[in-house]
Amino acid sequence: MNTRYLVCYDIADPARWGRVYRLLRGRGEHLQYSVFVCSLSWAELQELKADLVRLISQHEDDVRLYPLPSGATLEALGGSSLTPEGVTVMIDGRVFTESRENDTT
Incomplete structure:
Protein backbone atom coordinates (compact mmCIF):
# COMPACT_ATOMS: atom_id res chain seq x y z
CA MET A 1 0.00 0.00 0.00
CA ASN A 2 1.29 3.45 -0.94
CA THR A 3 1.27 6.52 1.26
CA ARG A 4 1.33 10.04 -0.12
CA TYR A 5 4.12 12.33 1.12
CA LEU A 6 4.50 16.06 0.80
CA VAL A 7 8.19 16.55 0.01
CA CYS A 8 9.56 20.06 0.60
CA TYR A 9 13.16 21.08 0.20
CA ASP A 10 15.49 24.05 0.60
CA ILE A 11 18.76 23.35 -1.21
CA ALA A 12 21.58 25.91 -0.93
CA ASP A 13 23.49 25.00 -4.11
CA PRO A 14 21.78 25.38 -7.52
CA ALA A 15 23.48 22.26 -8.91
CA ARG A 16 22.31 20.14 -5.96
CA TRP A 17 18.85 21.73 -6.22
CA GLY A 18 18.66 20.61 -9.86
CA ARG A 19 19.66 17.05 -8.99
CA VAL A 20 17.04 16.86 -6.21
CA TYR A 21 14.40 18.36 -8.53
CA ARG A 22 15.15 15.79 -11.25
CA LEU A 23 15.05 12.93 -8.74
CA LEU A 24 11.66 14.01 -7.39
CA GLN A 58 23.73 17.44 5.46
CA HIS A 59 24.98 20.85 6.70
CA GLU A 60 23.52 23.22 4.10
CA ASP A 61 20.31 21.64 2.82
CA ASP A 62 16.94 20.77 4.31
CA VAL A 63 14.53 18.13 2.93
CA ARG A 64 11.26 17.27 4.68
CA LEU A 65 8.87 14.40 3.97
CA TYR A 66 5.41 14.73 5.51
CA PRO A 67 2.96 11.79 5.28
CA LEU A 68 -0.46 12.95 4.09
CA PRO A 69 -3.75 11.53 5.37
CA SER A 70 -5.86 9.68 2.84
CA GLY A 71 -9.27 10.94 1.79
CA ALA A 72 -8.67 14.68 2.21
CA THR A 73 -8.18 17.46 -0.34
CA LEU A 74 -6.37 20.80 -0.51
CA GLU A 75 -7.77 24.31 -0.26
CA ALA A 76 -5.97 26.64 -2.67
CA LEU A 77 -5.93 30.36 -1.96
CA GLY A 78 -4.74 32.57 -4.80
CA GLY A 79 -2.68 31.45 -7.73
CA SER A 80 -3.84 28.72 -10.03
CA SER A 81 -5.57 25.48 -9.14
CA LEU A 82 -2.75 23.18 -10.21
CA THR A 83 -3.09 20.84 -7.26
CA PRO A 84 -3.04 17.27 -8.53
CA GLU A 85 -6.12 15.23 -7.74
CA GLY A 86 -5.80 13.39 -4.46
CA VAL A 87 -3.31 15.78 -2.84
CA THR A 88 -4.03 16.53 0.81
CA VAL A 89 -2.57 19.07 3.22
CA MET A 90 -3.16 18.81 6.96
CA ILE A 91 -1.75 21.38 9.37
CA ASP A 92 -2.19 21.12 13.13
CA GLY A 93 -4.93 18.54 12.67
CA ARG A 94 -6.90 20.70 10.22
CA VAL A 95 -7.53 19.37 6.72
CA PHE A 96 -7.45 21.90 3.89
CA THR A 97 -9.79 21.17 0.96
CA GLU A 98 -9.41 22.69 -2.51
CA SER A 99 -12.21 25.19 -3.01
CA ARG A 100 -12.78 28.30 -5.10
CA GLU A 101 -15.99 29.47 -3.38
CA ASN A 102 -14.50 32.79 -2.24
CA ASP A 103 -12.60 33.51 -5.45
CA THR A 104 -13.16 37.16 -6.39
CA THR A 105 -11.47 37.07 -9.79
Whole structure:
Protein backbone atom coordinates (compact mmCIF):
# COMPACT_ATOMS: atom_id res chain seq x y z
CA MET A 1 0.00 0.00 0.00
CA ASN A 2 1.29 3.45 -0.94
CA THR A 3 1.27 6.52 1.26
CA ARG A 4 1.33 10.04 -0.12
CA TYR A 5 4.12 12.33 1.12
CA LEU A 6 4.50 16.06 0.80
CA VAL A 7 8.19 16.55 0.01
CA CYS A 8 9.56 20.06 0.60
CA TYR A 9 13.16 21.08 0.20
CA ASP A 10 15.49 24.05 0.60
CA ILE A 11 18.76 23.35 -1.21
CA ALA A 12 21.58 25.91 -0.93
CA ASP A 13 23.49 25.00 -4.11
CA PRO A 14 21.78 25.38 -7.52
CA ALA A 15 23.48 22.26 -8.91
CA ARG A 16 22.31 20.14 -5.96
CA TRP A 17 18.85 21.73 -6.22
CA GLY A 18 18.66 20.61 -9.86
CA ARG A 19 19.66 17.05 -8.99
CA VAL A 20 17.04 16.86 -6.21
CA TYR A 21 14.40 18.36 -8.53
CA ARG A 22 15.15 15.79 -11.25
CA LEU A 23 15.05 12.93 -8.74
CA LEU A 24 11.66 14.01 -7.39
CA ARG A 25 10.24 14.85 -10.83
CA GLY A 26 10.67 11.18 -11.67
CA ARG A 27 8.85 10.05 -8.53
CA GLY A 28 6.09 12.53 -7.85
CA GLU A 29 3.90 15.44 -8.86
CA HIS A 30 5.48 18.91 -8.86
CA LEU A 31 3.28 21.35 -6.89
CA GLN A 32 5.43 24.44 -6.38
CA TYR A 33 9.06 25.54 -6.76
CA SER A 34 10.48 23.14 -4.16
CA VAL A 35 7.42 21.07 -3.28
CA PHE A 36 6.32 17.67 -4.60
CA VAL A 37 3.74 15.11 -3.61
CA CYS A 38 4.88 11.51 -4.00
CA SER A 39 2.87 8.31 -3.62
CA LEU A 40 5.33 5.75 -2.28
CA SER A 41 5.45 2.26 -0.85
CA TRP A 42 7.59 1.75 2.25
CA ALA A 43 10.43 0.35 0.09
CA GLU A 44 10.17 3.28 -2.35
CA LEU A 45 10.28 5.72 0.57
CA GLN A 46 13.45 4.10 1.90
CA GLU A 47 15.03 4.24 -1.58
CA LEU A 48 14.05 7.90 -2.03
CA LYS A 49 15.51 8.84 1.36
CA ALA A 50 18.77 7.04 0.55
CA ASP A 51 18.96 8.82 -2.82
CA LEU A 52 18.31 12.19 -1.18
CA VAL A 53 20.99 11.62 1.46
CA ARG A 54 23.49 10.99 -1.35
CA LEU A 55 22.48 14.17 -3.21
CA ILE A 56 22.21 16.78 -0.46
CA SER A 57 24.62 18.47 1.91
CA GLN A 58 23.73 17.44 5.46
CA HIS A 59 24.98 20.85 6.70
CA GLU A 60 23.52 23.22 4.10
CA ASP A 61 20.31 21.64 2.82
CA ASP A 62 16.94 20.77 4.31
CA VAL A 63 14.53 18.13 2.93
CA ARG A 64 11.26 17.27 4.68
CA LEU A 65 8.87 14.40 3.97
CA TYR A 66 5.41 14.73 5.51
CA PRO A 67 2.96 11.79 5.28
CA LEU A 68 -0.46 12.95 4.09
CA PRO A 69 -3.75 11.53 5.37
CA SER A 70 -5.86 9.68 2.84
CA GLY A 71 -9.27 10.94 1.79
CA ALA A 72 -8.67 14.68 2.21
CA THR A 73 -8.18 17.46 -0.34
CA LEU A 74 -6.37 20.80 -0.51
CA GLU A 75 -7.77 24.31 -0.26
CA ALA A 76 -5.97 26.64 -2.67
CA LEU A 77 -5.93 30.36 -1.96
CA GLY A 78 -4.74 32.57 -4.80
CA GLY A 79 -2.68 31.45 -7.73
CA SER A 80 -3.84 28.72 -10.03
CA SER A 81 -5.57 25.48 -9.14
CA LEU A 82 -2.75 23.18 -10.21
CA THR A 83 -3.09 20.84 -7.26
CA PRO A 84 -3.04 17.27 -8.53
CA GLU A 85 -6.12 15.23 -7.74
CA GLY A 86 -5.80 13.39 -4.46
CA VAL A 87 -3.31 15.78 -2.84
CA THR A 88 -4.03 16.53 0.81
CA VAL A 89 -2.57 19.07 3.22
CA MET A 90 -3.16 18.81 6.96
CA ILE A 91 -1.75 21.38 9.37
CA ASP A 92 -2.19 21.12 13.13
CA GLY A 93 -4.93 18.54 12.67
CA ARG A 94 -6.90 20.70 10.22
CA VAL A 95 -7.53 19.37 6.72
CA PHE A 96 -7.45 21.90 3.89
CA THR A 97 -9.79 21.17 0.96
CA GLU A 98 -9.41 22.69 -2.51
CA SER A 99 -12.21 25.19 -3.01
CA ARG A 100 -12.78 28.30 -5.10
CA GLU A 101 -15.99 29.47 -3.38
CA ASN A 102 -14.50 32.79 -2.24
CA ASP A 103 -12.60 33.51 -5.45
CA THR A 104 -13.16 37.16 -6.39
CA THR A 105 -11.47 37.07 -9.79
